[in-house]
Amino acid sequence: MLTAEERDVITGLLGHYTDPRAAVVEALKVVQEHRRWVPDEALPEVGALLGLSAHDVDAVATFYNLIFRQPVGRHVILVCDSVSCWMLGYEDIATALKRRLGIGFGETTPDDRFTLLPICCLGACDKAPAMLIDFELYGDLTPERLDAALGHYA
Amino acid sequence: MRDEDRPLTRNIRPGEPPLDRAGYEEAGGYRALKAVIGRRDPGELLDIVKDSGLRGRGGAGFPTGMKWGFIPMGPDAPKQKYLIVNADEMEPGTFKDRFLLEGDPHQMVEAAIVAAWIIQASDVYIFVRDAYRRATDLLRAALAEAREAGYLGRNILGSGYELEVHLHTSAGRYICGEETALINALEGKRAVPRQKPPFPQSSGLWGRPSVVNNVETLYNIPHIVLRGAEWYRGLGKGADGGTKLFGASGRVKRKGPWELPMGTPLRELLEAHAGGMHDGHGFRGLLPGGASTGFLVDEHLDLPMDFDPIQNAGSRLGTGALIVLDDRTSLMGMLRNLEHFFARESCGWCTPCRDGLPWVERILAAFAAGRGTAEELDILEMHTRFCGMGKTFCAHAPGAIMPLETALKYFRDDFERGLTRAA
Ligand SMILES: Cc1cc2nc3c(=O)[nH]c(=O)nc-3n(C[C@H](O)[C@H](O)[C@H](O)COP(=O)(O)O)c2cc1C
Ligand code: SF4
Ligand code: FES
Numbered sequence: 036m037l038t039a040e041e042r043d044v045i046t047g048l049l050g051h052y053t054d055p056r057a058a059v060v061e062a063l064k065v066v067q068e069h070r071r072w073v074p075d076e077a078l079p080e081v082g083a084l085l086g087l088s089a090h091d092v093d094a095v096a097t098f099y100n101l102i103f104r105q106p107v108g109r110h111v112i113l114v115c116d117s118v119s120c121w122m123l124g125y126e127d128i129a130t131a132l133k134r135r136l137g138i139g140f141g142e143t144t145p146d147d148r149f150t151l152l153p154i155c156c157l158g159a160c161d162k163a164p165a166m167l168i169d170f171e172l173y174g175d176l177t178p179e180r181l182d183a184a185l186g187h188y189a
Numbered sequence: 190m191r192d193e194d195r196p197l198t199r200n201i202r203p204g205e206p207p208l209d210r211a212g213y214e215e216a217g218g219y220r221a222l223k224a225v226i227g228r229r230d231p232g233e234l235l236d237i238v239k240d241s242g243l244r245g246r247g248g249a250g251f252p253t254g255m256k257w258g259f260i261p262m263g264p265d266a267p268k269q270k271y272l273i274v275n276a277d278e279m280e281p282g283t284f285k286d287r288f289l290l291e292g293d294p295h296q297m298v299e300a301a302i303v304a305a306w307i308i309q310a311s312d313v314y315i316f317v318r319d320a321y322r323r324a325t326d327l328l329r330a331a332l333a334e335a336r337e338a339g340y341l342g343r344n345i346l347g348s349g350y351e352l353e354v355h356l357h358t359s360a361g362r363y364i365c366g367e368e369t370a371l372i373n374a375l376e377g378k379r380a381v382p383r384q385k386p387p388f389p390q391s392s393g394l395w396g397r398p399s400v401v402n403n404v405e406t407l408y409n410i411p412h413i414v415l416r417g418a419e420w421y422r423g424l425g426k427g428a429d430g431g432t433k434l435f436g437a438s439g440r441v442k443r444k445g446p447w448e449l450p451m452g453t454p455l456r457e458l459l460e461a462h463a464g465g466m467h468d469g470h471g472f473r474g475l476l477p478g479g480a481s482t483g484f485l486v487d488e489h490l491d492l493p494m495d496f497d498p499i500q501n502a503g504s505r506l507g508t509g510a511l512i513v514l515d516d517r518t519s520l521m522g523m524l525r526n527l528e529h530f531f532a533r534e535s536c537g538w539c540t541p542c543r544d545g546l547p548w549v550e551r552i553l554a555a556f557a558a559g560r561g562t563a564e565e566l567d568i569l570e571m572h573t574r575f576c577g578m579g580k581t582f583c584a585h586a587p588g589a590i591m592p593l594e595t596a597l598k599y600f601r602d603d604f605e606r607g608l609t610r611a612a
Pocket of ligand 2: 536542
């Protein structure tokens with residue numbers, strides 16, 4: 036199922052590693068960059084390029100928070116739900132986001148625009164509450180400021 | 190504080206882009222690298238690091254010089270040896286390594302190269318969490334500039350020393366910050382912790398001698414080798430030498446981070462630097478070093494922020510990131526949030542952690558809703574023992590249980606109030 040381009044990029048990575056296995060996270064990210072998520076069918080093919088079984092690849096793929104094993108929308112919102120953000124209004128932010136988007140955590144809007152996920156501390160506790168949209172940091176959030184942030188993403 | 194008293198952050202101007210190589214060198218950067226690579230004996234430099242009293246800033250406070258001293262040296266030592274930089278920073282409440290990496294990436298590069306020389310490493314791996322995209326981009330640019338200048342790669346500055354620096358971006362998981370899990374992650378394996386011993390210094394990445402150090406720990410190194418152990422020790426106010434990045438979160442007026450002497454009293458951090466509590470909020474307690482440290486309360490505020498005094502008070506200095514609980518935030522809600530984090534981030538390898546933490550979280554939810562039972566209170570106590578130091582494979586569970594254990598000690602009334610009221 037992998038495209039020629041995905042294969043080329045993954046094969047190209049191997050030159051940077053003495054052991055091809057060490058490239059597995061990077062290879063999964065290549066797949067994710069090309070199709071937003073990592074489908075099951077990609078695992079044996081990534082494994083074949085790295086000399087690993089599909090199971091070995093899956094053991095890594097399922098371990099990480101930011102390797103998506105289900106389809107996600109065009110933009111991924113990661114809302115910090117750890118303690119410093121929780122103390123400064125995480126719950127209001129989460130409620131406002133869910134209402135604004137009409138979805139819950141782990142879901143994608145019907146127009147495929149946003150996927151909403153919780154994430155642990157973003158190292159931005161000085162700007163709590165905080166979230167990432169496509170890895171862009173938004174801090175000192177209030178429910179009122181959410182619209183401006185969401186408006187940047189079509 | 191004067192610039193020379195804050196070696197870690199003196200180049201950092203928040204809100205402005207960090208110094209490029211030219212700017213960094215103008216500010217005195219890469220002087221340590223030029224002074225030591227190929228010129229100073231690694232053993233002699235190691236002694237300076239040992240004498241400085243530097244202790245690891247990743248949370249455990251292990252003496253850095255002693256850690257490096259376990260790396261095999263000399264002609265019979267393995268050719269492949271690794272220095273691994275731990276930039277996985279995911280301890281809730283902590284934002285110091287991000288501040289350093291985004292604020293002065295060249296200092297990371299210089300620190301890594303100088304540290305690598307001292308242990309005669311063949312490669313450096315910088316392990317950065319995926320969410321730190323800006324830090325990653327800045328590091329990549331700094332590494333390219335350093336390579337161009339001949340500070341890394343083959344034959345550094347004509348010394349014959351060869352060093353490669355690799356940047357590894359992770360994909361998000363707190364446990365990757367545990368040093369042996371991190372090594373598994375770098376090898377492309379599922380990032381569960383490894384049994385110790387063997388310690389990484391004898392058998393680490395691909396079975397080779399390896400040292401894992403925190404970002405902030407390493408930022409100290411160029412200054413220590415240039416200015417000496419005595420100067421460094423003199424920066425601290427108490428037993429521990431040097432400065433440290435401290436920060437605060439919760440309902441305090443200012444968050445930091447601030448670079449301050451080790452041994453700065455907790456009260457000074459809270460009142461002078463954080464500016465005290467928001468108006469209308471009172472102080473109840475704080476976790477002094479991130480989510481995995483125990484509560485300290487009023488009676489502890491005059492303690493110096495050094496490793497031993499905080500440990501002796503039943504907590505840990507951890508990352509020096511204060512998480513402050515005010516009198517209007519629910520303690521039970523906070524504990525539940527903390528244990529939710531630890532339960533979710535457990536790697537699942539051992540039972541007290543994998544099964545115990547979700548259980549604890551459920552009980553805390555009941556207490557938060559005023560539906561706890563006396564029996565559940567006993568069960569919480571039981572888990573504090575099951576997850577204690579030495580009962581689990583790694584330090585995740587002992588850290589996870591520390592806030593609960595200390596809350597049971599200092600805030601007993603909250604638990605009593607969380608019990609179901611008999612009609
Ligand atoms: C669950 C867990 C998570 C950890 N996360 C980090 C981390 O994100 N960054 C870090 O430097 N150390 C972290 N540590 C500590 C490391 O295992 C290790 O002690 C540290 O990187 C050593 O560096 P130092 O001696 O310079 O402090 C973590 C430990 C545990 C048990
Ligand atoms: S204590 Fe928790 S995180 Fe550590 S090895 Fe056991 S299950 Fe994994
Ligand atoms: S707790 Fe939310 S960014 Fe740290």
